[in-house]
Amino acid sequence: MISMYKKYVKILKDHAIIITSPRLDILKFLDEHHTHPDVEEIYTSLKKKHPSLSRTTVYNSLEILKKNKIIQSLTISGSELRYDIKEGLHHHFLCKHCGRIFDISITCPNMNRTVAGGHHVEEVQGYFKGICKKCQTKEKERRNNG
Amino acid sequence: MISMYKKYVKILKDHAIIITSPRLDILKFLDEHHTHPDVEEIYTSLKKKHPSLSRTTVYNSLEILKKNKIIQSLTISGSELRYDIKEGLHHHFLCKHCGRIFDISITCPNMNRTVAGGHHVEEVQGYFKGICKKCQTKEKERRNNG
DNA sequence: ATTCTATTTTGTAATAATTACAATTTTGTA
DNA sequence: TACAAAATTGTAATTATTACAAAATAGAAT
Ligand SMILES: [Mn+2]
Ligand SMILES: [Mn+2]
Ligand SMILES: [Zn+2]
Ligand SMILES: [Zn+2]
Numbered sequence: 001m002i003s004m005y006k007k008y009v010k011i012l013k014d015h016a017i018i019i020t021s022p023r024l025d026i027l028k029f030l031d032e033h034h035t036h037p038d039v040e041e042i043y044t045s046l047k048k049k050h051p052s053l054s055r056t057t058v059y060n061s062l063e064i065l066k067k068n069k070i071i072q073s074l075t076i077s078g079s080e081l082r083y084d085i086k087e088g089l090h091h092h093f094l095c096k097h098c099g100r101i102f103d104i105s106i107t108c109p110n111m112n113r114t115v116a117g118g119h120h121v122e123e124v125q126g127y128f129k130g131i132c133k134k135c136q137t138k139e140k141e142r143r144n145n146g
Numbered sequence: 147m148i149s150m151y152k153k154y155v156k157i158l159k160d161h162a163i164i165i166t167s168p169r170l171d172i173l174k175f176l177d178e179h180h181t182h183p184d185v186e187e188i189y190t191s192l193k194k195k196h197p198s199l200s201r202t203t204v205y206n207s208l209e210i211l212k213k214n215k216i217i218q219s220l221t222i223s224g225s226e227l228r229y230d231i232k233e234g235l236h237h238h239f240l241c242k243h244c245g246r247i248f249d250i251s252i253t254c255p256n257m258n259r260t261v262a263g264g265h266h267v268e269e270v271q272g273y274f275k276g277i278c279k280k281c282q283t284k285e286k287e288r289r290n291n292g
Numbered sequence: 293a294t295t296c297t298a299t300t301t302t303g304t305a306a307t308a309a310t311t312a313c314a315a316t317t318t319t320g321t322a
Numbered sequence: 323t324a325c326a327a328a329a330t331t332g333t334a335a336t337t338a339t340t341a342c343a344a345a346a347t348a349g350a351a352t
Contacts, residue, residue: 020330022329038309056311064329093263102263106263110254119282120282121276132265198302202339203302
């Protein structure tokens with residue numbers, strides 16, 4: 001049972017972060033859901049198995065995971081932060097129609113930049129916004145069938 | 147007096163947007179302040195010369211200017227939207243220390259992309275975050291002088 | 293210039309995301 | 323097992339943004 005968390009226990013230990021079940025659960029959730037959820041989605045999902053969970057704990061846990069660069073937050077939506085396990089730099093696409101956020105794997109010479117305009121760079125985020133593949137298909141079908 | 151607004155009147159006319167003084171003022175402000183201000187900064191500045199101005203009007207005006215692609219909003223900060231007159235695509239740098247946002251002119255092959263991962267792209271935003279040139283200098287001085 | 297109507301502005305109230313904070317609980321260590 | 327530091331919880335406060343209705347205004351028609 002606890003073995004399901006072994007991987008996440010190790011991550012926290014390696015970063016000298018105190019091991020708690022909210023932290024393990026959040027890490028596991030993000031590892032298993034690469035959908036870039038917001039706090040509310042994470043909270044609602046985990047609350048089912050862990051009814052005493054507090055929203056504040058989700059905020060706090062995400063904060064410490066982020067400070068340790070285990071996860072990253074995306075500001076792509078403009079209204080709420082989205083969270084992502086940090087494994088390999090990649091860019092993101094937000095569909096204005098369905099709201100989903102997709103990973104985009106494109107080569108980008110600026111991805112690993114440490115300097116830009118003379119400033120010291122610590123984070124790089126590439127955001128693309130438009131209409132996703134699936135929403136375009138649906139739209140075409142809607143036009144054809146009426 | 148009204149001639150100061152000629153340029154902005156033309157922009158609105160060209161887009162068939164009704165000409166109102168809040169819209170002209172906001173456009174002028176963004177044209178003269180390339181600091182990527184948020185709603186509050188715009189509102190506070192313009193309120194001085196135009197005391198009846200409402201915050202809601204600032205939100206509404208920015209919205210219509212954005213819909214017409216005259217301006218763009220940046221989600222870089224993660225807490226509030228920042229606004230920018232849209233003239234030539236460029237990337238942005240946010241200083242985590244002083245909070246300022248700078249234009250970054252770097253070549254980027256993805257800047258004019260219309261497709262990414264099979265999705266239809268309408269907007270591209272490149273965000274860099276770290277410590278700006280000036281804040282780094284200050285920090286060095288602080289360390290040297292004590 | 294005057295009238296008229298659609299659109300905009302204004303002010304206030306509502307909502308949504310996030311942060312602050314103090315009491316309670318838990319973790320890691322001794 | 324006992325203890326202190328750190329985390330979790332629940333609630334209240336704050337901040338950014340949106341909703342909405344009444345008053346004002348822009349632009350077209352007269
Ligand atoms: Mn991702
Ligand atoms: Mn800019
Ligand atoms: Zn979609
Ligand atoms: Zn700075």
